[in-house]
């Protein structure tokens with residue numbers, strides 16, 4: 001498949017409002033061989049899609065999903081097929097998942113194993129981040145090979161059994177930087193969490209209502225500050241995943257204003273849901289149990305502000321679904337045994353549009369940046385993805401700003417028995433998803449049976465492709 005401006009279009013999307021990186025224009029897009037060939041007026045092609053009154057945007061890129069993820073004896077409930085079908089219907093055409101090597105496994109073996117799980121199952125294009133676990137510097141030896149294999153981002157944790165000590169973090173970051181990669185980190189202070197968990201349990205406070213008290217805002221704030229300092233020491237670009245607090249966002253803003261290459265991600269659950277969900281009766285708070293936990297309304301507001309002001313650059317979902325009945329209930333007697341995570345892969349575009357653009361917090365161009373353009377640039381997919389330019393992959397979403405309704409479990413395609421967004425109003429919804437020039441979803445249904453996504457080899461982040469801070 002090649003960019004060839006003189007060949008005839010297989011498909012033309014006509015009359016849509018095309019949202020480009022720095023402007024919006026009513027125009028046509030010509031596609032051939034799965035690639036955008038032309039953008040301009042009066043294009044002709046074998047097949048024509050009328051996009052009148054619709055926004056035409058680059059397909060969403062979800063930089064943070066956990067499909068078929070092992071969690072002890074269980075596995076997150078969306079597999080590569082069901083999860084990517086739900087993503088596609090919701091307007092996402094690329095996902096970046098994770099490779100989690102076992103302690104004794106080489107990074108490259110883990111990469112091959114994970115790729116094999118996705119291959120022939122994912123209906124959209126995909127990549128993965130490599131997780132570095134704390135088992136000594138020998139684990140960090142294969143990093144250059146991983147970068148050469150097209151995986152340029154490395155996930156580290158400051159908590160859980162796979163956490164790195166500060167010393168291990170610096171040596172991992174140094175090695176990643178030497179290999180041309182970047183680090184992304186789950187930031188929560190492990191000692192605070194361990195101390196509070198033990199205290200709660202010793203007082204008999206074992207129901208999911210107590211989960212948020214075990215992971216306070218300080219645990220995130222401290223860890224974000226520390227990880228930024230460690231990254232600065234190692235001179236490595238760092239991406240803070242699922243920022244949930246104003247403390248975390250403030251630390252990122254300060255580092256960026258000093259000129260450090262730091263990016264922040266937040267998620268719909270931290271923008272839209274609050275800790276009030278943990279006051280629900282009985283076991284119901286388990287549906288909302290995730291790490292970090294949901295926070296206060298004030299934090300929601302601070303994160304929206306962070307997105308608008310470019311303190312935070314992306315919205316990922318951290319999609320990690322577990323059935324309420326049959327999986328979450330493993331922790332009926334002790335909240336620390338509840339598998340953490342919630343679904344969200346399908347609702348990311350409609351929620352960020354409705355509550356971000358619709359409420360006047362971010363504009364259309366910024367919306368496309370945080371759901372697609374910035375993930376592409378940070379994770380080395382740009383300009384192949386994350387934009388609508390001649391030569392880019394024809395991953396395109398038609399979005400109807402006038403389609404409204406109420407989110408319900410029944411309308412979604414995620415393989416799980418609830419949605420945390422049940423009853424949320426939406427104003428604006430994806431009505432067509434095109435991947436590699438093929439229509440794979442239309443009006444809430446998957447139509448791409450037989451369509452297969454590809455593993456996308458990624459480059460290091462292009463630090464010159466950002467409007468602010470970097471490159472100054």
Ligand SMILES: [Zn+2]
Pocket residue numbers: 064066318320
């Ligand atoms: Zn995650």
